[in-house]
Amino acid sequence: MKKLLIPIFCFLGLSLMAQETMHPSPAQTKKIVITGATLHIGNGQVISNGTVSIDKGKLTILTSAPTLSADVDHIDATGKHIYPGVIAPNTNLGLVEVSSTKSTVDYDELGEINPNIRSIVAYNTDSKVINTLRTNGVLLAQIVPQGGLISGSSTIVQLDAWNWEDAAYALDNGVHMTFPALINRPNGGGGRRGADSDPVKAGLERIESGRVFFREAKAYLNEKTHAAINLKFEATKGLFDRTKSLYVHCDLVKEMLTAIDFAKEFNFKLVIAGGADSWMIADILAANQVAVILHEPHALPAAEDDAVDQPYKTGAQLQKAGVLFTICQDSGDGYTQIRNLPFMAGTMSAYGLTREEALSAITLNPAKILGIADRTGSLENGKDANIVICQGDLLDMKSSVVTHAFIQGRAIDLNNKHTQLYNRYKYKYNL
């Protein structure tokens, strides 16, 4: 029996090096057994003093005492907690480095109808932000382009990769639409066309242009060969056979109702991203089996008269109605804040979800919504070993300290730019 000390020592050795010298871990070669921890499966179930085995990157929950031998790395996690890796949906991570500096911004392409635009080809695996997320247990992310009416196609990535090809976990499996606002301007303010224009009417017309596009795409795809290839139509293929989902980014009731109607026409698998007012139509969303990626719960109420804690409790309201939902960090500088996703789940738990439901909201639920639940999202046999070992409660900053994390069985380096600068200045001040 040999405890898994190598990677940990290895990291300590690295800790004074710059982020540029940190590297992705090689594929798992040796079986790993983790014992003594409380297992939070991700589906609501909790197993105390459980044992997890990782072999060839895959997970097994052992029901009997593990066989420990020299060819097995053993981690004693007594008193610790094991969680599925957190999944960050709907982010521009890796498509932007510094949001205020335009030359580093790569998520918003020109044009109205861009299903052919693929986020993955611009995804920067060397973004300084990525490692700071892993340190808090975020191991996968959905990289989403923005802008236009049909913004482009998203890819799910794992966060320990040399390049975007390595990173791709589920390639091009979502097409994103950004719905125009279907409400009058705040305080009667005018836009470029002045206050007289009816934004709702204009918005519906624009959405109609999207319908026209998909009608033509559907007809086009009925034929296998074409005199002239249309790249935009080609990019919609998986939507019609439901191997891809349509993500509609919108927040208000009328927008969501329009999105449901839109998806019905083409029999698309629909996910709402944003969904600030989703709690108002939770029953309708549930009845239509529409999933929701909620805008960050750490937000002010949408309406001045809303309950002060409305965004905190929206998750619980969706849960109660049976809506499949997850949360994201999609605001301006959100990509730098994805490391707080577990704490936002914690807040939702303080406001109505059970702890395990809150955990599901950032693990198994997003896996289901993003179409990767067969491979990840929970601690279940045969799934990829995308897991996190935490000294305390992953959802509470008061006690959360991630000690180990594995992506596809690879023990990943939990250092980041911050820990490195921290060490540098601890050295300066002799702390």
Place this chain on the structure above:
Amino acid sequence: MKIFSFRSLGVLLTFLVHGLQAQVTFPINDVANPRAGYYAFVHATVVKDAKTTLQNATLIIKQGRIEAVGTAVAIPKDAVVIECKGKFIYPSFVDAFSDYGMEAVSASNYSYRAPSQMLSNTKGPFSWNQALKSEVEHAKHFVVNESKAKDLRKLGFGSVSTLQADGISRGTSALVSLAKDRENMVILKEKTAAHFSFEKGSSTQDYPGSLMGSVALLRQNFLDAQWYKSKPAQEGLNLSLDRFNQNAGLPQIFAVTEKWNVLRADKIGDEFGVQYIIKGSGDEYQRIDEMKATKAAFILPLAFPQTIDVEDPTDMRFVNVAELKHWELAPTNPAAFEKANISFALTANGLKDVTTFLPNLRKAIQYGLSEQRALEALTVTPAQLLGVADLVGTLDQGKVANFFISTGPVFAEKSAIIENWVQGSAYAVQTDLWTNLAGTYQVSLGANTAKLVIQGEPGSYKASLIASDTTQVDLSQKDQLVNLGYASKADKSQRVRLTGSYDGTSISGTGQLASGNWISWKAIRSEAAKSDSSLAKVTKPEAVGDVVFPFNGFGQKTIAKQENLLIQHATVWTNEKQGVLKDADVLVKAGKIVQVGKGLKDASARIVDGTGKHVTAGIIDEHSHVGATGGINECTQSVTAEARIADVIDPDDVDIYRQLSGGVTASHILHGSCNVIGGQTQLLKFRWGQNAEALKFSNWDPFIKFALGENVKRSWNTSNPRFPDTRMGVEQVLTDAFTRARDYEKQGPGKRIDLELETLLEILNKKRFITCHSYVQSEINAILKVADKFGFTVNTLTHILEGYKVADKMKAHGASASTFGDWWNYKMEVLDAIPQNAAIMQAVGVNVAINSDDAEMARRLNQEAAKSVKYAGMSEEDALKMVTLNPAKMLHVADRVGSIAPGKDADLVIWSDHPLSIYAKSEKTIVDGTVVFDRAEDAKLQVSLQAEKQRLIQKMIASKKGGAPTRASAPSVKKQNMCEEDHNHDKSLWERIASRYIDDVDHTIE
């Protein structure tokens, strides 16, 4: 004596030459045609003034003036007599705030990102600032506008005080009549008042760019004007200042756009010994006690909010209840002033459609305004306020002959104005009302006789002919000419048609029978119609909702009161030597913490069970922008030390309540970070429901906001024209400012008092303290060196995300640090920010706080502090102190707040869980012993809020069904204040929605 009866009056009105007083200097292109304009109005009910009504009285006017009024007035032989039996005569209304005869104000196209305009574009020897226009005399710009005058005369107005309401110091207004005559004759008084506002109007100049900048500019202008009296050679001729001084003897009118601006204006007035007359905005009823306390007289609008189309519930959820309540309560505004016994005039100014003036006035009466007070507010009060009571406002001898004749009491629903006389000339309004035919007549038609009964009002008569049977009569009338038509008795399908003329008692003329034969006829009135003496009756006021404090969905009818509280069996985080006490009690009396310990007893105190709960001192946020309005950045110059957040506190901000829900009891409200020396800050205690003064943390050391780096050098602007453009320049702005302040101090008596330099001197003299927005180590080091050079300490470095790199220097200098929990990477200067920053600085010995700069994050500051436990292993007690005791220390108020100790203010939070845990919620937030947030009460409040909203929506639907015009609903959204644009935490749903309006989407490929 010939009675000039109304019969001929139509002729008179058509041909009367307006303008009785021939202007002697003007040559005449005709024979001279002098007119005395001598008239006697007899047998009228003359309302001399709101308090004096004379029955059966006579009014005599001559040469455009009133010669006599009374019940025993001899009628001069050479006066034209006008019979006014049954009619009422009132002094014509006076509008104290009008833009009649003025050019419309051109809108300023000031843009935040446009090139700077540092000085006025106005040519000539005037102020440096384009919005200071004391030299403008609006009498010179006045042009008679007959079509506008006609609209106002119809409402009963005879004279108005007018100016182009443009700019901060607007110049003088003139009293003009609404006569159709040359300007020379119409202007009754050249200067009635000097006018002011906080809006810079058409000014294209940058400064001021915020409400607090406007306040500062007004204050500086007072000081400059005072100084200018000594004719300082350095200033040369400055006509703006000169005229400001000259106008000081006039009434000073300050026009505001919201109720809190009344207090802002009044405070400036108090500082400089001026009592402003306030031109209000219509929401003053929401704080009537505060209005009363200003001792100001008011000019109130009658423009009420329009009914909203509420049909779409998903849209209406974004229209806040405050807006709906204001719709309901706005008509109660004048009545609230009357009840509070505050002097006020009413104005037609601000009405989109002037014809709504009288209906709105009647509505105000329906909602409690007395008719007498309404009349005063339109006549004698405005005249007195403007100092023109010797000219207009009442019907007294010698005053301008401005009066109108109406059919009944002026505000009664059925009354109408017949004529409005201005400067002694008649102007028709509804002259057919002179002739009311109503009554019973004996008719002789050839040999036949019958009874004719006419009922109703001109324009809506009902008439019938009664002989052996009753026949309906069609009656039409043009002044004294009358037509009758009815079915022939012999053959019902044939009509009899009569024409006649009415002389006041009878109608006589000719007609044609069905047979075609002509016939003479005469109808002599035997009985007049009974005059309706109850014309003035008003509909019973509708029930309306309560005024709540503050005026938003989370306000209460009565503000929460201080209590004696005994919190028992809680885990108490004292922040004192005894640390965290388990199963402990805290006793609060008269707003103070009295005792902390076990087994405490007090009969006077309400017991609060703290079993399983944690109690901490209230959270203090060192860096916040909630509760401020009108812009938190006076961005227009690199040094704006004269701007003060204290001037722009908004007690109605719902974010204050939201802060309380997160346990925040005090916040330091900062100027933004868009210039090097920003503005003075204000520490608030969130005494929810109180006014701005009561929200202020009393007796604290004043602070000022400084800023360095990207924001102040305007990094987003590719062609920044404002110095500085680099961190090198920033250091020089600081050095220069303090050098100028030192030089200023050396100047002798008689110097120009400079609010900016006075403020900087306070810093140098350690009377004011700096909190400086800063990020990177080079700039931090630079400002510390500037401070060292000038001999003061930078009190606080705020944001300070690279503080960990120079913690030793900060410690040596004595600066405190106020930073974020874990924000980073959103702009270039925060690339090296780390979540261990606070812990390193603290370990090196710097006093460290965690702040929010964000209304949302502030609600979780305890959890933001907990991140130092997570990322750097800080002790829990130390972490909690970073949002309680440490900020109290850096704000110099740790003697009163920040820990739980006897004698300290009872600013406390009762948490549901460990206060550093993500699961902790504030169950009660207490400020000065007053429970200002209670989670259980909040749940009830949410229910009553939605019920009140629903009531108002239903009322709006009824209003719409009742025919009220509606406007489309638009979400009520308050702009969230943040340091600067690039500081893009971007939490608001509305910011995200704004990016989805298609007008603003520009994805066109060119």
